[in-house]
Amino acid sequence: MDARKSLLFSAIRLDSSPLVAPLIAQTDDGTYLLVRQQEQGNALSAGVPKEQIKFYAPWVTIDHRVTAGTPVAPSLTALVEELAAGAAVNFSADVVYSHYLTLSGSLDLVVGAPDPTPATAYEIDVAGVLAKFETWREEGVRTARRLIKGVPHLADLSTELASDKDSRFEALSALAADRSLDSLVLAAPPNFTEVTGFSQPEGAVALWVGETNRLFVLAPNGTTNVPGTPVGRFASVGAGVLALSNGTRVGVEDEWISTGFALELEHAGAELVSVSTGLGHWRDVRDHEDLAFQVVAARASVFAIEEALNWANDSLEAGHSFTELDIYAEYLDKLVEFRVANQIPFAIEPYFTNLHSSNRMLFPGPPVDFPINDETTCIQLDAGVRITCEGVTVATSDMARSLPRTQGAKEAYSFFFDVVREGIIGQLKAGVVCEDVHEGTLRYLTPHLDRMIEIGMLGPEIDFNAEYRKRNVGHLMGKQESFANELRPGYQYVLEVGSYGAAEIPWRYGNAAIGTEDLWYIGHDRTYILSKR
Secondary structure, rough: OOHHHHHHHHHHHHHHHHHHOOOOEEOOOOEEEEEEHHHHHHHOOOOHHHHHHEEEOOOOOOOOOOOOOOOOOOEEEEEEEHHHOOOOEEEEEOHHHHHHHHOOOOOOOEEEOOOOOOOEEEOOOHHHHHHHHHHHHHHHHHHOOOOOOOOOHHHHHHHHHHOOOOHHHHHHHHOOOOOOOOOOEEEHHHHHHHHHHHHHHOOOEEEEEEOOEEEEEEOOOOOOOOEEEEEEEEOOOHHHHHHOOOEEEEOOOOOOHHHHHHHHHHHOOOEEOOOOOOHHHHHOHHHHHHHHHHHHHHHHHHHHHHHHHHHHHHHHHOOEEEEHHHHHHHHHHHHHHHHHOOOOEEEEEEEEEEEEEEOOOOOOOOOOOOOOOOOOOEEEEEEEEEEOOOOOOEEEEEEEEEEEEOOHHHHHHHHHHHHHHHHHHHHHHOOEHHHHHHHHHHHHHHHHHHHHOOOOOOOOOOHHOOOHHHOOOEEEEEOOOOOOOEOOOOOEEEEOOOOEEEEEEEEEEEEEEEEEEEEEEEEEOOEEEOOOO
């Protein structure tokens, strides 16, 4: 099973996929795959025997019948503690550092250190990076203005598009200063490309030294085509980081780097500070600087998703049978059609795809070879694209549409557009707090819950508000779905002019898994729905 292809969450979290990817536990009783319950349907669809799966992190659902009878540990820590039964745990150095930090607080972990990788350091011209992004953005603005011309509800958006604002390094230095860091190691792809402006060579990491505003890339010896000036060779990447930093306090992506690399940095003398969430926020709050690319991503997504589902509907109405993979192929074809028809000068690539029939499962998941026919009750297509320039991700999208085929699901789906566009996006303006948006959404939904019960889209025994407070109703973006700033309880980020994200109501109950999601942008005068045709 390939976690990035077979699972959904691993594909979405570009900056922290190792955090949510499954682990393998080898015990005296057997070998088990440790999987977040959100991926239950995907792991089983991939052919993993259920008796060899141990689930953790209970999935939030309003239909408890889906998860009934499946044991699930409250957390990965609780699950590993159960499997270890008081014994020491041999912990692979390849496992993500965040798990090591969490598990080492309650378990005796034994880690075998990997052999260090000799590395060459290159200094990157910061001015050159900024110039490259500005050139891309100029083309992006021209393209976005061409796309929205003639779209009435986006008519004023062209005044928000600009190419000459770039705070990436200023904001990175501010993050480092706020955490009293001497340097930042950037290894996750969205962060690496965001500071270097080029595609990441295998094994390479970027190093930002905020006090001197210098940027380096450390790559394994023998790596070719690193566009920088060689400044030294080191016995390991860790040794290079410490030699080039102006001190020992180093920020690291705890949700991306391996435990072995973290211990290598510590062995070299570094004091590590976790900054995965901080770097996610660093990307989120600068999204308006790449608004033009996000417009392209949103318009590509809404065209491809809606046209693919229209094709599926027409095919079913004509009496045809096909599979989830056929819908996915149509979706990919529509992305190509959009790019060619609109003469988009940069790449549009799939970011993630959640496409499944409700009679296969209510869990979210990538498409498989499952039949779509008269028995199909609902199809959900929740997907995003990446806009890339020379392999560098400059924007992503995340939106959802559905094809409900029962009367109750059709009525609910129509209502959910009101929830997303009026109940959620209608609240969004500068000065609004993320968690308050979630609470306002529950107030909007409450008068309609009895109707959802009447049409069979909600069980009367469900404490809806309690369940829905466990999940978000949207999030910012920031080169991927944001996990730093979400519209959910406990998230106190204050939205501002330039905030960009998604608003969603996933509703999975009975025989319908419905996804309704739109992309929004808070402008100077009003909030725009970028993914509305």
